[in-house]
Amino acid sequence: MFLVKNRQNYLFQFPPLLKMPGLVHAVASRIGGNSRPPFDGMNMSHGVGDDPEAVTANRKRLRQITGNGICVYTRQNHGTSIRAITRDAVARGEAVQTEPVPADALITDVPGVRLLIQTADCQAVMLFDPQKRVVANIHCGWRGSVADIIGHTVLRMISGFGCDPGRMIAAIGPSLGPCCAEFVNFQDEIPRPLWPFRVGAHHFDFWRISRHQLITAGLSDGNVHGSGICTRCNPHLFFSYRAAPKTGRFAALIGLDENIASRH
Numbered sequence: 684m685f686l687v688k689n690r691q692n693y694l695f696q697f698p699p700l701l702k703m704p705g706l707v708h709a710v711a712s713r714i715g716g717n718s719r720p721p722f723d724g725m726n727m728s729h730g731v732g733d734d735p736e737a738v739t740a741n742r743k744r745l746r747q748i749t750g751n752g753i754c755v756y757t758r759q760n761h762g763t764s765i766r767a768i769t770r771d772a773v774a775r776g777e778a779v780q781t782e783p784v785p786a787d788a789l790i791t792d793v794p795g796v797r798l799l800i801q802t803a804d805c806q807a808v809m810l811f812d813p814q815k816r817v818v819a820n821i822h823c824g825w826r827g828s829v830a831d832i833i834g835h836t837v838l839r840m841i842s843g844f845g846c847d848p849g850r851m852i853a854a855i856g857p858s859l860g861p862c863c864a865e866f867v868n869f870q871d872e873i874p875r876p877l878w879p880f881r882v883g884a885h886h887f888d889f890w891r892i893s894r895h896q897l898i899t900a901g902l903s904d905g906n907v908h909g910s911g912i913c914t915r916c917n918p919h920l921f922f923s924y925r926a927a928p929k930t931g932r933f934a935a936l937i938g939l940d941e942n943i944a945s946r947h
């Protein structure tokens with residue numbers, strides 16, 4: 684599935700998600716923003732050595748152009764911790780823009796909340812159940828793929844929110860493609876069950892691994908949408924750790940619009 688540019692040429696969106704009433708989502712490219720090299724320009728991370736004022740301005744800008752919701756950021760550690768952002772948590776002020784939540788996946792059914800995942804080669808996997816009106820955003824690097832954080836998150840949406848994976852929609856953001864996901868030591872790093880996703884001698888197709896894990900978790904193949912954009916091949920558009928280890932992080936964001944949801 685193709686991504687479309689939107690507004691000032693630095694937001695990308697998935698057409699199938701755009702069609703969903705009351706769903707807000709976006710992938711911000713690195714174009715625009717206030718950060719200077721090597722974090723130019725829309726770096727969303729406070730954890731990479733960038734000027735905090737520039738990051739704060741970038742985050743504010745993204746918030747403004749995506750509907751001014753309550754933005755929930757994560758402190759990601761390539762683990763499998765999943766955090767649900769509940770109405771109570773929002774009411775207590777736990778989920779605020781400046782306090783990152785230590786987790787690699789976020790789930791919410793609270794209108795107005797925006798779940799943000801920051802990446803530079805890792806995948807942001809966005810999920811939406813249009814009937815239960817629940818969204819999730821997953822940080823999935825190769826360690827996340829090995830640990831199947833995708834499957835764990837879908838299970839949590841089922842057990843905690845009554846979601847049905849059969850009607851869920853998934854979108855896999857720009858990330859390291861099979862062209863560039865080289866793992867020379869794959870025999871030590873990648874478990875054997877994932878070896879069928881090897882391409883050539885040392886490369887892996889993590890897009891296909893995520894699709895496989897989503898389908899195994901119950902999603903239908905037609906509801907899984909990939910960006911098809913490799914970050915390493917497009918370092919002018921997206922931050923890529925493999926292209927330059929000292930770099931920024933771009934954000935993928937998903938949330939529910941307050942106006943639509945309030946009618947339910």
Ligand SMILES: [Zn+2]
Pocket residue numbers: 859860861862863913914915916
């Ligand atoms: Zn590539």
